[in-house]
Amino acid sequence: MPGEKKTKTVKTIRIDVDKCNGCRACEVICSAFHAEPKYSSNNPARSRIRVIRDPLADIYVPVYAGEYAVAECAGRDKYTIDGKEYDECSFCRASCPSRDEFKEPDSGLPLKCDMCEGEDKPLCVKWCLADALIYEEREEEVEETAEREELEIGLESLANKYGLQTIQAALARMTKKS
Numbered sequence: 001m002p003g004e005k006k007t008k009t010v011k012t013i014r015i016d017v018d019k020c021n022g023c024r025a026c027e028v029i030c031s032a033f034h035a036e037p038k039y040s041s042n043n044p045a046r047s048r049i050r051v052i053r054d055p056l057a058d059i060y061v062p063v064y065a066g067e068y069a070v071a072e073c074a075g076r077d078k079y080t081i082d083g084k085e086y087d088e089c090s091f092c093r094a095s096c097p098s099r100d101e102f103k104e105p106d107s108g109l110p111l112k113c114d115m116c117e118g119e120d121k122p123l124c125v126k127w128c129l130a131d132a133l134i135y136e137e138r139e140e141e142v143e144e145t146a147e148r149e150e151l152e153i154g155l156e157s158l159a160n161k162y163g164l165q166t167i168q169a170a171l172a173r174m175t176k177k178s
């Protein structure tokens with residue numbers, strides 16, 4: 001049965017690959033903004049935007065983290081840019097079991113771009129002095145569906161990594177202590 005329609009503001013970052021110079025300022029500010037406590041460290045491995053770099057070919061492609069994927073996809077394409085072949089995974093936005101990108105390095109929890117929640121404009125866009133990242137907003141009519149909470153996605157990811165029983169046992173121990 002179709003759900004009710006509602007208007008949603010869709011926030012996107014348009015990427016102008018030709019303008020990106022590979023400086024990685026976007027990775028630095030994203031990881032610093034999401035550090036605990038905020039701005040206490042910067043580690044590009046924790047960034048929700050990664051820049052695919054091939055300096056010899058002058059190719060830089062910023063990719064920001066999208067949806068969490070429980071399983072790896074079945075079909076993969078190849079991309080050839082300036083004679084160099086790239087695996088489709090290189091440009092994929094998903095945090096999926098078959099790759100390390102967009103996973104919190106210590107816990108393995110999936111990372112997803114949250115458009116720098118609480119800020120007036122995404123910080124990677126502000127910090128990109130080359131104007132390769134362009135912030136855009138549009139209104140879209142969508143069907144109301146229950147969105148999965150970050151907590152649910154995180155728990156599912158942990159259960160995939162350690163097994164559901166281990167997570168349940170750990171939770172039971174934690175509840176006992178408190």
Ligand code: SF4
Pocket residue numbers: 019020021022023024025026027051060062127128129130131132133
């Ligand atoms: S800050 Fe801009 S120019 Fe620098 S790597 Fe990121 S997208 Fe490219």
Ligand code: SF4
Pocket residue numbers: 026029030033047048049064065112113114115116122123124125
């Ligand atoms: S919008 Fe914010 S969370 Fe998303 S990639 Fe840019 S800096 Fe990171």
